[in-house]
Amino acid sequence: MNFRDLYERRLDIVKEQKRKNGSPVIGTFCSYAPFEILHSFGIIPVRIWGESGNIHKADFLLQTFICPPVRHLMALGLEGRYDFLDGIVHSYTCDAVCGLYNIWVRNLRPGFSHLISLPYMEIEEAASYTMTEFRNLIEKLESFTGKKFSKESLKRSITLYSEARSLMKDIYNLKMNGISVSYADISAMNICGQTLPVEIFLPELRMYVKNVKGEESGSRKKRKILISGSVISDTSLMDFIEETGGNIVADDACTGLRLLRNVIPEGDPLQSLAGYYLTIPRCSSRADFPSRREYLLETLTDFDIDAVIFIHQKFCDPHLSDHPFLKKLLDESGIPHMQFELEGDGFTGQVRTRIESFFEMLERR
Amino acid sequence: MTEEKKTTKRLHANKELRRIITDFYADAHRAKAEGRPVGWIPPMNGLIELFYAMDIHPIFPENWAPICAAIGTSTNNFAYAEKKGYSGDLCGYFRNNVGYALDGIMEPNQPLDGLPKPDFLISFGAGCIPTMKTFQVLCDHFRVPVFRADLPQIAMEDIREHHIQYGVLQIKRLIKFLEDLTGKRFDIDRLRLAVKYTDDACRIWDDIMDARRAVPSPFSAAEIGIMFVMVTRHGTKIAVDFLQDVLKEVREKVERGEGVIPNERIRLFWDNIPLWYNMKLFNYFEKWNAVVVAETYTSAWTLRMDPDKPLESIAYKSLVSYPLVSCVSLGKRIELIKKAVKDYKIDGAVFHSNRSCKPISMGQMDIMKVLSEELSVPGVMFDGDHMDGGKFSMAQFQTRIDAFMEMLSERKGNR
Ligand code: SF4
Ligand code: SF4
Numbered sequence: 001m002n003f004r005d006l007y008e009r010r011l012d013i014v015k016e017q018k019r020k021n022g023s024p025v026i027g028t029f030c031s032y033a034p035f036e037i038l039h040s041f042g043i044i045p046v047r048i049w050g051e052s053g054n055i056h057k058a059d060f061l062l063q064t065f066i067c068p069p070v071r072h073l074m075a076l077g078l079e080g081r082y083d084f085l086d087g088i089v090h091s092y093t094c095d096a097v098c099g100l101y102n103i104w105v106r107n108l109r110p111g112f113s114h115l116i117s118l119p120y121m122e123i124e125e126a127a128s129y130t131m132t133e134f135r136n137l138i139e140k141l142e143s144f145t146g147k148k149f150s151k152e153s154l155k156r157s158i159t160l161y162s163e164a165r166s167l168m169k170d171i172y173n174l175k176m177n178g179i180s181v182s183y184a185d186i187s188a189m190n191i192c193g194q195t196l197p198v199e200i201f202l203p204e205l206r207m208y209v210k211n212v213k214g215e216e217s218g219s220r221k222k223r224k225i226l227i228s229g230s231v232i233s234d235t236s237l238m239d240f241i242e243e244t245g246g247n248i249v250a251d252d253a254c255t256g257l258r259l260l261r262n263v264i265p266e267g268d269p270l271q272s273l274a275g276y277y278l279t280i281p282r283c284s285s286r287a288d289f290p291s292r293r294e295y296l297l298e299t300l301t302d303f304d305i306d307a308v309i310f311i312h313q314k315f316c317d318p319h320l321s322d323h324p325f326l327k328k329l330l331d332e333s334g335i336p337h338m339q340f341e342l343e344g345d346g347f348t349g350q351v352r353t354r355i356e357s358f359f360e361m362l363e364r365r
Numbered sequence: 366m367t368e369e370k371k372t373t374k375r376l377h378a379n380k381e382l383r384r385i386i387t388d389f390y391a392d393a394h395r396a397k398a399e400g401r402p403v404g405w406i407p408p409m410n411g412l413i414e415l416f417y418a419m420d421i422h423p424i425f426p427e428n429w430a431p432i433c434a435a436i437g438t439s440t441n442n443f444a445y446a447e448k449k450g451y452s453g454d455l456c457g458y459f460r461n462n463v464g465y466a467l468d469g470i471m472e473p474n475q476p477l478d479g480l481p482k483p484d485f486l487i488s489f490g491a492g493c494i495p496t497m498k499t500f501q502v503l504c505d506h507f508r509v510p511v512f513r514a515d516l517p518q519i520a521m522e523d524i525r526e527h528h529i530q531y532g533v534l535q536i537k538r539l540i541k542f543l544e545d546l547t548g549k550r551f552d553i554d555r556l557r558l559a560v561k562y563t564d565d566a567c568r569i570w571d572d573i574m575d576a577r578r579a580v581p582s583p584f585s586a587a588e589i590g591i592m593f594v595m596v597t598r599h600g601t602k603i604a605v606d607f608l609q610d611v612l613k614e615v616r617e618k619v620e621r622g623e624g625v626i627p628n629e630r631i632r633l634f635w636d637n638i639p640l641w642y643n644m645k646l647f648n649y650f651e652k653w654n655a656v657v658v659a660e661t662y663t664s665a666w667t668l669r670m671d672p673d674k675p676l677e678s679i680a681y682k683s684l685v686s687y688p689l690v691s692c693v694s695l696g697k698r699i700e701l702i703k704k705a706v707k708d709y710k711i712d713g714a715v716f717h718s719n720r721s722c723k724p725i726s727m728g729q730m731d732i733m734k735v736l737s738e739e740l741s742v743p744g745v746m747f748d749g750d751h752m753d754g755g756k757f758s759m760a761q762f763q764t765r766i767d768a769f770m771e772m773l774s775e776r777k778g779n780r
Contacts, residue, residue, distance in 0.1 A: 062727065094494050098727075099723065118517060133517075288490070289502075289505050
């Protein structure tokens with residue numbers, strides 16, 4: 001069993017669940033929207049993102065120098081793919097998604113929309129500030145759903161998501177220890193974890209972990225790769241890297257490992273949740289160099305990484321401006337790396353050739 | 366149709382402005398020489414008042430960039446940035462400032478003697494990504510004390526007390542940092558005075574902008590350079606005095622019925638940052654007797670500061686300045702532009718789709734649509750870049766603008 005099939009059916013499953021239980025569905029653009037709070041109101045939170053293809057459909061709303069994922073997501077929105085959403089909750093990250101949030105709300109007019117703005121630093125004041133931001137969202141959700149906020153319910157939601165995160169992390173560890181799971185499966189799992197109702201995802205995940213644990217360890221000869229970027233969702237690209245001689249064991253990307261690294265502590269649920277969202281290892285939009293450095297170095301060691309592949313999106317300001325810094329860091333650590341930019345036309349032959357030469361270079365080292 | 370005119374500056378105040386610019390950078394070098402700290406900071410936030418109140422000289426890389434573009438050294442800085450691996454798709458301010466700080470700063474014979482190196486830096490978790498990243502690069506490069514400040518991004522209409530209080534806490538932390546750095550005590554009365562100067566400057570600024578409602582308009586977007594004092598001299602009397610002079614001159618022009626061009630017929634609105642390397646572009650419209658009488662950029666200073674609440678005032682200024690001009694709140698921006706279009710009796714709007722600046726460019730199509738559908742004010746969009754002339758095509762500009770202006774002329778003639 002793997003998650004690719006569920007991945008394909010994920011939106012249908014959500015729609016079905018919505019029909020059955022009458023649960024509202026709320027879309028989120030970035031990793032920092034507090035899923036647990038939405039879930040505690042009986043809402044299904046669904047992470048949505050753009051990939052590549054038909055990006056020109058949104059040209060009348062977005063300039064061509066905006067990153068492909070944002071243009072593609074807007075195009076999908078215009079096509080009606082996300083008409084089943086009852087609202088959008090966004091937590092501020094990069095300029096492009098912030099613009100998208102505004103343009104989306106203006107043009108698609110969802111019944112509910114809210115923008116949270118989290119602080120950037122993990123200082124004491126930041127925690128109480130974050131709780132206030134969460135409370136504002138809660139207030140709005142109360143009037144939107146007609147339900148009262150309950151700490152107990154939030155605790156239950158946190159427990160579910162925490163179990164899911166911990167099992168997902170197990171999968172990374174198993175892969176790291178030689179069990180053969182393709183990274184494309186892991187990616188499908190990550191995405192299912194952020195799009196499926198957690199009640200449906202969790203039993204599947206438990207079973208998946210059990211099955212994977214029973215598998216034989218595969219060959220360990222392949223090079224351990226970390227992929228880094230924003231939205232990395234092209235499975236053919238992942239498969240190609242793994243076929244060419246890489247074993248993607250870790251990632252530094254929007255939908256992956258970063259979200260699994262920390263656990264939500266016991267205690268007052270809102271406070272614990274605030275703490276969690278403030279200390280997720282930061283994406284490049286929310287971090288300064290020192291904290292990026294620390295996180296990357298830690299991940300390189302934990303996963304014993306042999307090489308890094310930067311998969312960037314064209315026009316992606318945060319990642320492109322971090323790249324020279326991270327490059328320097330890797331050079332200093334003696335870890336080979338390569339970078340390419342995706343331009344919204346998928347996994348092209350040119351990218352393929354670059355990856356091949358990179359692995360040839362690694363062979364010669 | 367008359368030929369394109371040569372002049373770009375028509376306010377006498379420009380002479381004084383040149384002196385103010387020179388002085389600003391000369392003061393920075395003097396401060397450095399005398400051992401007073403020079404801090405590099407992001408623009409358009411309330412820290413400038415604090416700096417002046419504590420005798421610290423601020424340097425705004427974001428203000429240095431347009432100077433480099435005007436003088437032409439930006440091309441060099443771009444090349445330096447590229448050599449360091451920075452993508453050519455990043456904002457021109459970023460590329461210029463990073464290239465300059467890392468390498469360009471070593472070059473001999475720089476305009477205005479270049480920038481004095483920072484004694485400390487403030488790195489922000491706020492503003493656009495390119496500004497935030499610029500400061501991260503600077504912090505990594507210059508081995509000087511760094512103060513990491515934190516401000517969340519909130520749409521202006523959503524700012525609540527807890528946002529301001531969070532800002533105030535950051536500022537208090539900064540004050541402590543600056544006291545330790547300078548060995549001097551912070552004096553809240555001096556901050557009050559600085560805040561008062563800024564408040565005065567903003568009021569006069571509004572009056573100056575209001576004067577442009579007159580038909581014919583006393584000055585055009587080509588004079589946008591007066592904004593220099595709003596960026597670099599807030600919190601000082603220099604800004605207040607200068608703006609007072611500008612206001613006087615502008616009002617006199619209005620009284621005399623003296624416009625930018627002899628026969629103003631079409632009034633234009635400009636959205637997005639000017640092309641700093643080609644300010645003459647604003648004169649291009651003159652052949653249709655058209656003048657750019659209002660801009661989005663200049664509206665970012667409609668602020669009120671309360672000297673009785675100095676910390677809250679500068680926190681508020683820091684919170685609103687960026688969202689006001691960017692896509693943090695498209696709704697608010699549209700509201701402001703709609704108001705301007707009515708107040709300034711705008712006939713048409715010119716949208717500079719700025720490859721460098723995503724946050725200001727996003728949402729322009731929505732704005733254009735609102736103006737045309739709700740206010741019957743047509744708009745035209747051209748591709749450009751506020752820093753990089755290599756990304757602007759005069760031919761495309763002319764084709765677009767000529768057609769648009771012909772259309773506007775006809776509309777105007779038929780009314
Ligand atoms: S992080 Fe990069 S790729 Fe992702 S939305 Fe922002 S600009 Fe686009
Ligand atoms: S021009 Fe735009 S992208 Fe560049 S620094 Fe300014 S706001 Fe940011």
